[in-house]
Amino acid sequence: MKIKNEMKLEFLSKSQNEAFARVAVAAFASQLDPTLEELADIKTAVSEAVTNAIIHGYDSSNEIVIINARLYDNCIDIEVIDYGKGIEDVELARQPLYTSKPELERSGMGFTVMETFMDKVEVSSAPGQGTKVRMIKYISIENTETERE
Amino acid sequence: MASIDSTQEAVGLLKSYEKKGDILIVELEGELDHHFAGKARESLDRLLDDTSIRHLILNLKRLNFMDSSGIGVFIGRYKIIKNRGGEVCVTNMKPHVNKILELSGLYKILNPYDTVSQAVDGIRREVI
Incomplete structure (x- = not known):
């Protein structure tokens, strides 16, 4: 399929950037005319993935x-x-309620939220090297056509 | 209703609170993500230091966003209230917040109501 548009964001692993990241991706996604619900789903999934990178990927905020x-x-x-x-064990990390940081009152629902709100979630990770979470969300075309009419 | 915290960052989440007998009613505002979860937890726990409080009602009318970080905050406060034999209610959920609460199974421990006054009535009925 042909790419309509593409963007790249780079930011420091500061928790303040969780809101920045989800709002920026939602603004970009809005070019596809998603419904409010689809947009909220994308925002939430991005928030989860970015929070994971900040809390679990890195120890420092720089x-x-x-x-x-x-x-x-x-x-x-x-x-x-x-x-x-x-991530040592990706399967384990994706289990609902699993958290490596219970002391932070984390719910262990991050990957479950991503999987529920997005249509496809792939995680590739290697200890000491990092983690890549790839997520795909389909936007309902009927909605965009109705809105355009 | 009095404002709880005058520091700028806390203003983003706990809008106001009110005590009705042994019920604490707190209105949350803004976006409950990992960044704000710590502050929300601290502010709520400071209010819950008042041991005459038995029940907690969280008015989510102005909560525009929540991710799984919020689930941890809610479960933590539920544990405190449960130890006092009380209940935690949530009211005025926006569709997106409702979706997260449903998905996480939080409605097994939090009682949802449309409005704060319905939650107050619900708690009073159970007490009687």
Whole structure:
């Protein structure tokens, strides 16, 4: 499928940037005329992936988190990348309620939220090298046509 | 209703609070993500230091965004209230916040109501 538009964001692993990242990706995604619900789903999934990079990927808030996003006719493809610690056991990390940081009152629902709100979630990670979360969300075309009429 | 914290960052989340007998009613505002979760937790726990409080109502009317960081905050406060034999209610959820609460199974421990006054009535009924 042909790429309609593409963007890349790089920002420091500061928690203040969680809001920046989800709002920036949502603004980019809005070019596809998503519904409010689809937009909220994208914002939430990006927030989860970026929070993971900041809390679990890095120990310091001066590292770099990268987001690549591509727009196609009917979907947005988003990658959230960190070059931090990586995940030893991706299957375990994706389990609902699993958290490696219970002391932070984390719910362990981050990946579950991403999987529920997005149509496809792929995680590639290697200990010591970092983690890449790739998420795809299809945007309902009927909605965009109705809105355009 | 009095404003809780005058520091700029806390203003982003706890809008106001009110005590009705043993019920604490707190209105949350803004976006409950990991960045604000710590502040929300601190502010709520400071209010819950008042041990005469048995029940907690969280008015989510102005909560525009929440991710899984918020789930942890809600579960933590539920544990405190449960130890006092009380209940935690949430009211006025926006569709997106409702979706997160539903997905996470939080409605098994939090009681949802349309409005704060319905939540107050609900708590009073159970007490009687």
